[in-house]
Amino acid sequence: MTGVWNVETLVPLPVLLPLFAAGLTLALYRFPAVQRIISVTALAATTAASAALVAVADSGPLVVDVGGWAAPVGIDLVADRLSALMLTVSGIMLLCVLLYSLGQGVAEGDEASSGRVGDAIPVAIFHPTYLVLAAGVANAFLSGDLFNLYVGFEILLAASAVLLTLGGTAERVRAGSVYIIVALAASLLFLAAIALIYAATGTVNMAQLAERLPDVDPTVRLALQLLLLLAFGIKAAIFPLSAWLPDSYPTAPAPVTAVFAGLLTKIGVYSVLRTQTVMFPDDERVDRILLVAALLTMLVGILGAVAQNDVKRLLSFTLVSHIGFMIFGVALATEAGTAAAIFYVVHHISVQTALFLVVGLVEWRGGSTSLDRLGGLAKLAPVLALLFFVPALNLAGIPPMSGFLGKVGLLTEGVRVGSPLAWALVVGSVATSLLTLYAVVKAWNKAFWQTAPPEVATEGSVPRGMMLPAGALVAFGLTLTVVAGPLYGYAERAAAASMDGRSYVEAVFPGGRDRGTGESVEVAGTSGERDPADVAGGERP
Amino acid sequence: MTVLENTPSAVLVLAVGVLCGTGVYLLLERPLTRVLLGFVLIGNGVNLMLLVAGGRAGASPIVGNAPNDEPMSDPLAQAMILTSIVITLALTALVLAVAYRSWQLHGHDEVADDVEDRRVARQAALNAPAFEDADATETGETLDEEAAEVYDEVADDDPDGQTPGDAPTDTPGGAR
Incomplete structure (x- = not known):
């Protein structure tokens, strides 16, 4: 780190910008207007930096040794194609949802006097927490080190727990406590895994793990x-x-659910992908377990969705179900399968977030998310109907939208692999897609087509500040179809690099040299005469 | 070069086992405070595990500080433990806040039932078809309110006996 501005400077920006902005917004909690400007600027800059990373990382992973200590000793941030792509999509999504929540906040400020404050967001806490969440997400995507990944998880866990219990109403505390306990248990398991991996290999650096495992x-x-x-x-x-x-x-609140649905589970999927491709060598037994888990995730999830009568819960179940598709792609353990999974993750982040935002609008307009108390919205709010219809069909995988393309990729590869389990997955995927279509069409019929029950106000409009970001996200989902060719190519290159793993390791350890051989033992053994510069990448004969 | 002996100490390994075991037991309890204690215990157990993973204790890992022949401890494991202690502290505060809020709202800090659990219980009681909106039924309570009221520790306080197991058989629409 010589202080020169080079292209590597981009890498830590997605973590640092939101984190600094979070500090600023917290300090300026008395000035909501300033907070809004800071948040929007920070997230826009983050997204721009991520988009630049997508272009740069296409020629090879970028590595930054945080704190100036080289890889196995220090912590490194690695931006390869996969990380950059994830960062960009999540950046766009975070920005849209932030704008949506601003629209909602502004609108609700107006409505507060009329007593319609059900979902009001205390802005002073919302902005810093939201930005910390963004930083945690970026840290998880960029981390080249298992322990740093754990820290990223904890950052976003703490932030998401606060967002989930915003306002501290009874139902949010109930939902929040379940969420926190489950997340804590997962964190402990992760930390235990890190301890055992460190005991077995003497490192927690992903590139070094790839060499030692x-x-x-x-x-x-x-x-x-x-x-x-x-x-x-x-x-x-x-x-x-x-x-x-x-x-x-x-x-x-609707924007929070949208972010969670779009991002948090995808970070888990991303970590599974890294585990399966970069770190651990291919193991058929694990692949088989994952394939079975993927099949069950799809089917159980979608059957849960079909039984729901509340749009938000219905969508939450489809979210679970479609995680199965991504795990399917990863578990095939082939380049094409992984590529399809990556494409599917990108598609699903955009479409699931858009759907939750639109459902927030439906709740705003219709006053409920229960399908029995909604109706007639197609006539009352035609634009809203369109905004729901497009991502709903996209989710179900109607051609030519991106959901269809992702599924085609997965199914083609499943058929090509051709093992009995892969065939079972192919059949399960098709069944899940049809049931998804059934579930969203049910929601459509009840909320938009059935005769409006008396509770639904005939007059009224949806605030434009909420409509526009939701519309932008829907449009983004459609754009994925238009740019599907290059995007799929990018996903394929990302998958190839991940499956191979060599470029990742070489970027972290230039010259293909595992500088830290026996690091933990060496530290114990070399006592006084070790020069830090030697460990930090000094030359060796 | 002296290499530290890496055989883990049995005392530490046993401590890890005991901490994690008692922690899991507490984690499975209903009240949030006990869950929290369980989390803290397992957290400490896992931290000890990291310590064991770092090998045996040696001289303080500061270059130039140790006598020449004495091996240093592994600093990386200690750095990770420190980080995770800080994280545990922050999350403990978070859970305490949620537990306190829950106590403010309900007078207890038990983790409430899943709404889906309540729905199943209610529908079992009514013997109703699954596609009707259970929230729209006439009991006047939402599933959330009901979930908050039904809890384990004081099962006798259960307001209308609607625990998942005891569906009345003579409810309206009970034709099988």
């Missing part, structure tokens, strides 16, 4: 891998670790 005894390795996957599986809401999700998400 193949030499670990296969039985021990299997235990380590399963423990990590268990922790990530809770985060990603993979069945049977998914029961907490549909219970805790729907009670939060």
Whole structure:
């Protein structure tokens, strides 16, 4: 780190910008207008930096050694194609949801006098927490170090717990306590896995793990891998670790639910992907377990969705169900499968967030999220109907939208692999898609087509400040179809680099040299005469 | 170069086991404060595990500080433990806040039932088809309110006997 502004400077920005902005907004809690400007600027800058990273990382991963200590000793941030892509999509999403929540806050400020404050967000706490969440997400995506990934998880866990219990109403405290306990248990499992991995290999650096784990005894390795996957599986809401999700998400304010649905589970999926591709060598037993889990996640999730009568809960169950598609792609353990999974994650972040935002609008306009108390919205709010219809069909995978393309990628690869389990997954995917269509069409029929019950006001409008960001996100989902070719190509290159793992390791350890061989032992052994510069990447004969 | 002996100490390993075991027991309890204690215990157990993973204790890991032949402890494990202690502290505060809020609202800090649990219980009681909105039924309480009132520790306080197991058989619409 010579202080020169080079392209690597971009890498820590997605973590630092929101974190500093969070501090600023907290200090300026008395000035909501200033807070809004800071938040929007910080997230816009983050998104811009991430988009730049997408372009730069296409020619090879960027590595920054935080604090100037080189990789196995210090913590490094690695921006490869996968991280950059995830960062950009989540940045766009975070920005849209922030604008939406501002629209809602402004509108609710107006409505406060008329007694309609059900979802009011205490802005003073909301902004810093939201920005900390963004920083935690970025840290998790960029981390090249298992322990730093854990820290990222904890940052976003703390932030998400605060967002989930905003206002401290009875139902949010109930949902929040379940969420917090489950998340804490997952964190403890993750930390235990880190301790055991450190005991087995003497490192927690992902690139170094990629080099050392193949030499670990296969039985021990299997235990380590399963423990990590268990922790990530809770985060990603993979069945049977998914029961907490549909219970805790729907009670939060609409923008918060949208962020959680779009992002938090995807971080779990991302971590599973990293575990399966970069760190651990391919293990068929684990792949098989993941395939079965993916199948069950899809089917149990979507059957749960079909039985729901509340739009928010229905969507939460489809969220669980569609995690199965991503795990399916990862568990195929082929390049094309991983590529399809990456594309699907991008698609699903945009579409699921858009749907939750639109449902927030439906609740605003219709006064409820229960399908029995909604109706006639197609006539009363045609634009809103369109905004719901497009991402709903996208979620179900109607051609030519991005959901269809992602599913085609997964199914093609499933058929090509052709094992009995892969075929079962193919059949399960098709069934899940049809049931998704059934679930969203049911929501559509009841909320938009059935005769409006008397509770639904015939007059009224949806604030434009909320409509526009939701519309932008829907449009973004459609854009994914337009740019599907290049995007899919990018996902394929990201998958190829992940499966191979060499470029990742080489970026972290230039020259392909594992500088930290036996690091933990060496530290213990070299006592006085060790020069830090030597460890931090000084030259060796 | 002297290499530290890496065989873990049995006392530490036993301590990890005891802490995690009691922690899991507490984590499975209903009140949030006990869950929190369980979390803290397991957290300490896992921290000890990290310590064990770092090898045996040696001289303080400051270059130039140790006598020449004495091996240093592994500083990385200690750095990780410190970080995780701080994180545990922050999360403890968070859970305490939620527990306190829950106590303010309900007079107890038990984790309430899943809303879905309540729905199943209510529908079992009514023997109603699943596609009707359970929240729209005539009891006047939302599922959330009901979930908050039904709790384990004082099962006798259960207002209308609607625990999941005891569905009345003579409710309206009970044709099978």
